[in-house]
Amino acid sequence: MICAVSHKSIVNEYVDDVLTGHIVASKLVKAACERHLRDLSHQDTAEFPYYFDEKEADDVCRFFPLALRHSKGQKFAGLPLDLAPWQVFTKWSIFGWKRRDDHKRRFRRAHIAIARKNGKTTEAAGVGLYGLTLDREPGAEVYVAATKKEQAKCLFDEAVRMRNSSPQLNKLISSHVNNLFVKSTNSYFRPMSSDRPFDGLNPHFVIFDELHAFTESQRKFHDTMTTGGGSRTQPLQLTITTAGTESSHIWLEEYNHCRGVVLNDFVDETIFAYIAEIDDDDDPLDEACWIKANPNLGVSVSMEYMRQNARDAKNKPSFYPVFVSKHCNKITSSTERAFDIADWDLCNAPLSDWSQADAFGCGIDLGARDDLGAYAIVARFLAGGTDENPIWRYEAKARAYIASDTVRDLRKQPFAELIYTGKISVTSKPVIDMRDDMLMDCYDLNVPVAAYDPHNAQQFSEDITQSGMQALRFTQKPHMFNEPIRELHACIHDKRFSHGGCQLLRWCASNAIIVKNKENHWMYDKGASSDKIDPIVSMTMALRVAMLQPVRSRGRLYL
Secondary structure (H helix, E strand, O other): OOOOOOHHHHHHHHHHHHHHOOOOOOHHHHHHHHHHHHHHHHOOOOOOOEEEOHHHHHHHHHHHHHHOEOOOOOOOOOOEOOOOHHHHHHHHHHHHEEEOOOOOEOOOEEEEEOOOOOOHHHHHHHHHHHHHHOOOOOOOEEEEEEOOHHHHHHHHHHHHHHHHHOHHHHHHOEEEOOEEEEOOOOEEEEEEEOOOOOOOOOOOEEEEEOHHHOOHHHHHHHHHHHHOOOOOOOOEEEEEEOOOEOOOHHHHHHHHHHHHHHOOOOOOOOEEEEEOOOOOOOOOOOHHHHHHHOOOEOOOEOHHHHHHHHHHHHHOHHHHHHHHHHHOOOOEOOEEEOOOHHHHHOOOOOOOOHHHOOEEEEEEEOOOOOOOEEEEEEEEEEEEEOOOOEEEEEEEEEEEEEEOOOOOOOOOOOHHHHHHOOOEEEEOOHHHHHHHHHHHHHHHHOOOEEEEOOOOOHHHHHHHHHOOOEEEEOOOOHHHHHHHHHHHHHHHHOOOEEOOOOHHHHHHHHHOEEEEOOOOOEEEOOOOOOOOOHHHHHHHHHHHHHHHOOOOOOOOOOO
16 A cells, blocks of 8 residues: 655645744744754754654654554544644654664654643554554563553553554554563553552653653652663653643653753753643633644544633633643643632622521631631522422621730731621630630521531530530541532532621632642642631531531431
8 A cells, every 4th residue: 555645745834834824833833843944954964963764754654544543433433543744743753863873763752742632642552553563673662651550541442442443453463451462573562550660661662641640659650661761772752741730740840841942942852842732821712822732623623622611611710720721731720719809709698597598507717826716607598400409509607716815916907807897806715715606606596517627626526516516527638628619619600609798708718729639629728828718718618518418407417
């Protein structure tokens, strides 16, 4: 079978279209194209120790449509894996550049960063199969490495499906559980996860899948897989990923290094980088810039898919950073302001008659010495829906307490005003006074459960239990706060929440910062917050209790 397409002309046209603006591309993609042209102009000079092997580059690009088939989706399943121009450019570059001294590959690392649904997994699976079969490496060890086995198997299973659908590869490659192997060369392709470092490996190709998900606890695994191919003559480490956050340290180190290389801030001739992202001054919700992060827009990524996700990002503040990182491939912060204060201020309707509430919850945050202690009560009201799927609205009130001998200057705002209006009580015994007031409020409203932070609150929890209420341990962990914070966001957006214009809660809402862990679970970050947030913390705990109460019940809550 003869493939008549000229991959060289595809690359030349792509580079020209990017640099002239005919193809909308990110600053870093433009820089990658400029680097390629710069290197071509230097390859015949004595000081540049590399040359471009067009035949090798063309062979790799031909491998994809000739040997590989798409395996998923009605639109592509069974069709040859024809590379898009940007994909031809990356393969052409990674495999075409050679060292003059030994004629081995120049690039030992390749970093491909694009948004979701742009074919990273399919493309990388093809690279792995090429390394297994046609890279002329006896005993080749090819690994796909990820933080979890399930993630690694996503790419590996794609390679298996490609092998199964290809008559050529099906004859050449044998398949067993989690192992593709070529008997004639004693080579294999396997998925690996970071549950433990694997010393003693000798990888030829390593494909890091979603590098942004790697944490410090997986650094040893990452380093082992990176350095294991030292005895190979031309090992390749391929990273495919979307953007992470500033706390994704391993990814961020790699990103910053690659960015510096393509921008020519410093020289590293062993790494190739293609980073498709929106630029710093782009509006993520402006569809004109989406192609920068989605070079397959209109092919594997539909405009309607992007528009729907953009609508969700606009209407759901919690989804906005997800849209930015996963669909615009731009770094986001793992911390952000918990609330839009303008939206918060719209939830200032007067509190209802709480005797008509369906359920209540109480939350307590004792705070530390010289710190605020606070309790909050949240009332739940039926707002619509059906008996099976009720829709709730919530109302909240809170009080705070501080020791009279605190080192804080209570004459300063907002303390002075909040003390004057009775929202903060200054007392010589803040914990005792808070306990007494909280128990009285809960007794008057028949509140069945009070959630408390178990840190330094053992006696407080015993007092709650002795009063006839249930004391619910509420550890200050993301898995406890994630759901109520998200529910609070949804209620604020839908105008199903009211704080009655409480200035104490408003002040704390304006201070609150959210931190997100790698599972995208949300938690308040007291350290990063600009000032006190204890009343908001206790209110969120109370909201969680109210959310869990049985319908129209004042009985005890059993968890």
